Amino acid sequence: MGPDSAPGPAVPWRKVLWACQPYPDNYVDQRFLEELRRNEGIRQYRYWAVVKEAGFVGEQLSCVAIFITIWLYIEQGLLSPETLLWTSLVCALLGYGLYQALASQVESGCEPRTRLADLQSATIFLSFTFGFSPVLKTLTESVSTDTVYAMSAFMLLAHLVSFPYAQPSPPGSFSLNAALFASVCLASRLPGALHTFAMLSCALLVFALWPCLLQRLRENAPSHFTGVCVGVCIGGVVGLGSQWPGGAGLLALALWSVTLLCPLLLVRLQRQKDNIHGPWDEAEIHEDLNHFHHS
Secondary structure (H helix, E strand, C coil), X not given: CCCCCCCCCCCCCCCCCCCCXXXXXXXXCHHHHHHCEECCCCCCCCHHHHHHHHHHHHHHHHHHHHHHHHHHHHHCCXXXXXXXXXXXXXHHHHHHHHHHHCCCCCCCCCCCCCHHHHHHHHHHHHHHHHHHHHHHHCCCCCCCHXXXXXXXXXXXXXXXXXXXXXXXXXXXXXXXXXXHHHXXXXXXCCCXXXXXXXXXXXXXXXXXXXXXXXXXXXXXXXXXXXXXXXXHXXXXXXXXXXXXXXXXXXXXXXXXXXXXXXXXXXXXHHHCCCCEECCCCCCCXXXXXXHHHHC
């Protein structure tokens, strides 16, 4: 609907509907487009800043690849469950120490968790996992191996899709449950109960504790955060390549697309945006609070 250039009555036109005017209902004058506004409130992105944020997505892809690599090694007997347990314990202690060292100032009104509470939570989880490992080992005996692998792949994909990349600490409940469900399915195909316990402990470390540490790094040590993400991505590609070269190539392609190509497309397409705002937009009601206070 454009401005009407036909001559009209001498009474000036007003943009109101409640008054009777000698103009058609769809009439507008030349001032109608003066209120046109373009690209109001659109955020301009910088390429490397977007790449840095996309690094969290690529890092999580690599974490899944590292977990699958560890499972392949332990399933083929190339990695003993004892070695995996001790390695997980050392990594957990080092990560916890780093997490405490990077602790920022506690906000007013929030009480930090004590080390005793953390120790109790870890002890309860490990005790229950160790006790139920024989049950988890036989959980999927009546299910075919192909079905177990399909369920695991679907659950890991659901974990990646639902993962709260903007605020991964603590991890989302659906994302974490999907990853642990996939871990249980894969661990049930291992030779013994100790293998199952070691694999589930590793899954807790990778999918539950590691995102919290990485979020703390992103908040308090952004320069180190980038290096850690790059290192995890390289480790995921190299580790998966030692067992499945084709999968490593697909992972490298996915990482390149997610961390470099998609941010480039976002920045380029952002420049092509052409949103218009004007008097045709829906009206917004702004409540006058002073009026309610005085009435």
